[in-house]
Amino acid sequence: MSTLPDSYLTYAQRKAGPDHDYYPASPVRDRAPVTLPDQAALGLWVVVPLEFFPLNPSGQPFKAPGAMQTPYPDLRHYTTRDYGNRVGAYRLLKLFNKLGLRATFAVQGAVAERYPVLVRDLVADGHDICAHGWDTDSLHHSGLTEEVETGYITRTLDAIETAGAARPDGWLSPARAEGFATPARLAGAGIRWFADWAHDELPTRFSTPAGDLAALPLSNELDDWQILIAYTRPEHEWHAQVSDAADWLAAEAKQLASPRILTLTIRPYVSGLPYRIRPLADSLKGVLDRTDTRVVSPRDLLAALG
Amino acid sequence: MHRDPNLYDFWPYKDRPKIVWPGQKKLAFWVAPNIEFYELDPPINPSRKPWGRTHPDVVPYSARDWGNRVGHWRLMEVMDECGVRGSISLSCAMLDHHPEIIQACVDRDWEFFSHGIYNTRYSYNMTEAQERAVIEDSIKSVMDATGQRIRGYLAPALTHTERTMDLLAEYEFWYSCDLFQDDQPQPMKVKGNNRLVSMPYSLEVNDVITYGVYHQSPRAYADALMRHFDQLLEEGEESGTVMCIPLHAYLVGHPHRMGPFREALRYITSHRDDVWVTTAKEIAEFYLANHYDQSLADIKARGCARPGTGFNPEGDAA
Numbered sequence: 001m002s003t004l005p006d007s008y009l010t011y012a013q014r015k016a017g018p019d020h021d022y023y024p025a026s027p028v029r030d031r032a033p034v035t036l037p038d039q040a041a042l043g044l045w046v047v048v049p050l051e052f053f054p055l056n057p058s059g060q061p062f063k064a065p066g067a068m069q070t071p072y073p074d075l076r077h078y079t080t081r082d083y084g085n086r087v088g089a090y091r092l093l094k095l096f097n098k099l100g101l102r103a104t105f106a107v108q109g110a111v112a113e114r115y116p117v118l119v120r121d122l123v124a125d126g127h128d129i130c131a132h133g134w135d136t137d138s139l140h141h142s143g144l145t146e147e148v149e150t151g152y153i154t155r156t157l158d159a160i161e162t163a164g165a166a167r168p169d170g171w172l173s174p175a176r177a178e179g180f181a182t183p184a185r186l187a188g189a190g191i192r193w194f195a196d197w198a199h200d201e202l203p204t205r206f207s208t209p210a211g212d213l214a215a216l217p218l219s220n221e222l223d224d225w226q227i228l229i230a231y232t233r234p235e236h237e238w239h240a241q242v243s244d245a246a247d248w249l250a251a252e253a254k255q256l257a258s259p260r261i262l263t264l265t266i267r268p269y270v271s272g273l274p275y276r277i278r279p280l281a282d283s284l285k286g287v288l289d290r291t292d293t294r295v296v297s298p299r300d301l302l303a304a305l306g
Numbered sequence: 307m308h309r310d311p312n313l314y315d316f317w318p319y320k321d322r323p324k325i326v327w328p329g330q331k332k333l334a335f336w337v338a339p340n341i342e343f344y345e346l347d348p349p350i351n352p353s354r355k356p357w358g359r360t361h362p363d364v365v366p367y368s369a370r371d372w373g374n375r376v377g378h379w380r381l382m383e384v385m386d387e388c389g390v391r392g393s394i395s396l397s398c399a400m401l402d403h404h405p406e407i408i409q410a411c412v413d414r415d416w417e418f419f420s421h422g423i424y425n426t427r428y429s430y431n432m433t434e435a436q437e438r439a440v441i442e443d444s445i446k447s448v449m450d451a452t453g454q455r456i457r458g459y460l461a462p463a464l465t466h467t468e469r470t471m472d473l474l475a476e477y478e479f480w481y482s483c484d485l486f487q488d489d490q491p492q493p494m495k496v497k498g499n500n501r502l503v504s505m506p507y508s509l510e511v512n513d514v515i516t517y518g519v520y521h522q523s524p525r526a527y528a529d530a531l532m533r534h535f536d537q538l539l540e541e542g543e544e545s546g547t548v549m550c551i552p553l554h555a556y557l558v559g560h561p562h563r564m565g566p567f568r569e570a571l572r573y574i575t576s577h578r579d580d581v582w583v584t585t586a587k588e589i590a591e592f593y594l595a596n597h598y599d600q601s602l603a604d605i606k607a608r609g610c611a612r613p614g615t616g617f618n619p620e621g622d623a624a
Contacts, residue, residue, distance in 0.1 A: 056308060071353040073466055073468060076509065078311060082487050083488065086488065090318055090319040091319065114310075115316050117318060117609070121318065232521045232522070235530070274535075274538050274549075275534035277537055
């Protein structure tokens with residue numbers, strides 16, 4: 001059996017703060033108070049990914065959550081995912097209209113190219129749109145050349161713009177996967193904010209060699225896929241967890257005299273199903289009925305960052 | 307390999323032409339008991355192992371046989387009580403193995419559709435001739451045993467080839483349950499002038515998914531079924547919806563699961579003023595006669611129609 005070289009016990013990044021230069025250490029409780037519209041104590045940010053899952057994925061460098069599982073042609077998973085874009089998304093739009101909730105739709109380039117009418121419907125309803133990469137099989141990772149990765153980014157921005165939305169300046173990577181160079185390449189392509197990293201609960205600055213990005217918080221733990229699919233919890237438990245999170249964050253906001261942000265990722269192919277839309281409506285209503293809560297947009301979160 | 311099956315066009319679930327089911331009903335409700343046979347020692351398809359362990363994989367095999375000996379009869383009684391005729395997703399070898407079950411279904415005027423010959427024989431790697439043989443065997447075997455001409459299909463173990471849907475249309479099937487893209491029927495894009503309807507089969511409320519994938523409790527399943535129903539009934543006011551409950555007696559038929567399931571089925575079937583409790587074939591027949599052309603026209607008018615047919619995006623001209 002081979003043994004490890006001595007270099008295995010050398011620690012080049014062993015220093016105060018994180019082991020990278022993207023952001024410094026900054027305990028959330030020590031930060032200056034932030035401000036949200038209407039002096040709200042709790043901001044609710046809802047992100048809805050619109051994803052395209054190809055029937056013939058390469059699965060490289062890994063298979064995205066939700067990708068095809070059975071041998072080709074896996075019509076089962078292709079159509080259950082596609083259901084989200086054609087039925088689930090419209091069920092969500094109807095619900096958001098009813099609640100007066102302005103969400104951020106994270107749109108993949110392939111969705112914009114295939115379903116431009118969907119993009120126009122998002123715009124018509126006044127929702128925010130950010131880019132979500134090309135598709136779930138065009139993952140960002142350190143093995144991509146600059147040309148390929150920049151191609152994914154600009155092709156996605158172009159497709160969303162061509163479909164009839166403003167050119168996005170926000171980004172969510174497919175499967176929230178990045179390579180080491182991804183943040184700089186996003187900044188270089190005109191992206192101002194992204195939400196891949198799960199390191200914080202408030203907007204933070206994120207340094208790259210090509211300029212700063214704003215990193216917006218987006219919980220991976222309270223994500224609908226995580227709770228309902230990965231943890232296989234029933235809908236009423238997701239509802240309870242959202243409500244508990246809102247209570248906790250609102251109390252913390254009061255204690256710190258600085259608002260907190262509740263972030264929810266809602267997938268049309270998960271939460272847009274008939275048996276899940278009502279528990280989702282109840283969860284959102286529960287949060288929105290709080291007098292201390294306002295729905296926030298990426299603009300509001302960027303303003304809070306100052 | 308194709309990136310997109312191109313078996314149907316994008317069709318936003320908004321402002322679609324109104325479907326009204328017979329009797330002014332808003333929701334067409336059907337139940338699909340999968341009456342399946344899994345072989346103890348099936349031959350191997352290189353693309354998929356039939357069993358998790360070496361053969362004989364005693365517990366999962368016998369648990370499925372339990373469905374045909376115990377669970378089926380329990381489920382059938384509950385469906386009788388609620389006045390629901392099943393649309394049977396049939397492993398056609400069941401006609402040979404368990405004629406007693408087939409007869410009980412015939413006596414109740416239940417519909418049969420093909421779910422392949424055995425649920426341990428997968429479509430992967432079949433030649434066209436082999437796939438045709440499965441379809442022809444299905445049609446003939448059910449006809450000989452019951453007098454019914456089957457009009458529906460659900461590929462065995464949800465395994466397909468690129469040509470499956472074209473073949474179904476060619477053999478004058480009316481509907482396929484293989485696609486889960488919608489809560490309303492939709493024309494499928496198949497070769498020639500054949501018509502084939504994608505029938506909503508509600509895979510997400512299938513007991514295999516509930517118990518096998520999502521690991522939910524029987525009561526959570528019943529709650530989900532009732533919520534699913536309430537939502538689709540409400541939407542059916544705008545344009546008629548379809549709800550299916552796909553079932554497997556070997557799962558739902560257990561004593562700890564039947565009670566909550568019966569509550570859900572009683573709840574759903576207590577709404578007959580608004581709900582068409584029917585079979586898949588009757589839904590397909592009505593849709594083909596009354597709403598198929600209207601759907602195609604709407605898809606086209608919205609600019610959503612794309613050229614070609616399934617796995618043939620350029621069309622036959624190319």
